[in-house]
Amino acid sequence: MFLLIQRCCFHTPFNLQKLTGPKLLLYGKSKTTWSCLGLRLQRDVCSVSRPPNLNPASVYATKLQAFHTSLPSFKKKTPKESETKQPGVLQRSIQLLKDSPKPARYLSLAGLIPFVSVPLSMAIQGTYYPELAFAQITYGAVTVSFLGGMRWGFALPENSPAKPDWLNLANSTVPAVVAWQALLFQDTTLGAVMLVIALGIALHYDTALLPPYPRWFKVMRVTGTVVMVLSLLATAVLKAASEMELINKRNKWENTK
Template sequence: MFPLIQRCCFHTSFKLPKCTGPRLLLYGKNKTVWSSLSLHLQRDVCPLSRSPSLNPASIYATKLQAFHTSLPFFKKKTPKESETKDAGVLQQSMKSLKDSPKPALYVSLAGLIPFVSVPLSMAIQGTYYPELAFAQFTYGAVTVSFLGGMRWGYALPEDSPAKPDWLNLANSTVPPLLAWQALLFKDVTQGAIMLVIGLGIALHYDVSLLPDYPRWFKVLRVVGTVVMVLSLLATATLKIILEEQLSNSRNKRQNTK
């Protein structure tokens, strides 16, 4: 049967094999049936060989195309899919922030005022005030200590999933130690960097290591930490810029005299 189909597909003439000898005697009675069957095969199969879609080149190309087809999970995500995913995460975060209890939301936002007001007032007046910078610096150290001590309050209740073991209680003392170390620096820039490290460690505790916190609290912690870090870095940057401008103006006055 395979040589028959091969001859039809490659435009060769269809010829029935001659039945001689014993075969002729064996199939003599069914000669009419055999010939009609061969005519049907020649009429039905050979037209298919004339269609351009079934020639050997097209069949080979189709196999190659099927072989090189990439799987769905290997395909790169389009920019629209990534943008919609990011927008969905942002919307969920904002919704969680709105669902937070009003006292927790308002008290947390009010606690950010001392951080934001110091660099904002320096930038508006164009003058660096060491007293305001030290006040912000001290308030940041107190805040870092408070955020580290929250883990004690989370681990002490009997029904809490976090047990009062060495790991939880010792880790809660790390942010206060960093805040104390920050107060020992005479330079505000070095102290601000130490406070930023303490804020990052406290955020890691609350978001990653304590998964039982509600979502609104985690979103509120992320927003508050970002604002505090940016405020401390802004004060340190303004200190460098404004003091340099002040020294340049003093040098110009001395040169003119």
């Protein structure tokens, strides 16, 4: 009966009951037996009252894990494809010009020679030639008329995305009319200004109003228009410089009298 009460109340293991049972019966009044029993009961109570998460094995594993935990390593992130450096506008334009058909590229470059050669020759010789300036205006008027008529050739085919309506066909005649007006001016400076306006109108039609044009053609049109406009303005500046020089010479000659 005593063994049953001891097992139920103190949760004493079976081995402890087996060892201490006879000792309690034989040496009930022995101090050694009671001290041994108290020590065993104290160990069992401590083991029962200790939370399961604080057992020695878990504490040791936690310490071992904390000991071997290292700081997070900061690795260099590889740049994504979208974050890579994109080529600039100038590089893309040059690449599109290289990818354009050779006949279109070479003929366009050859067509810019009369524009560039006029102000370049006058700047090298240091003299303004009105005949060369008028020849440049005439060639510019022919070029602008060609650029305007290109819309007719684009809109007339049956499978073309541009319809041969009043808007497309009438707009193609506007640059030609402005170029004809430039030839009527006796002053080459006014003629150059009118051609610059006509070139701007034609460029707006080709780049904004007709999106189906290939990208290389649009880049070629922008490049050619910039070169033609700069050449015409350079001729106008050379004319203004020559006129200022003539005025200064006349003033000096009048002062010497």
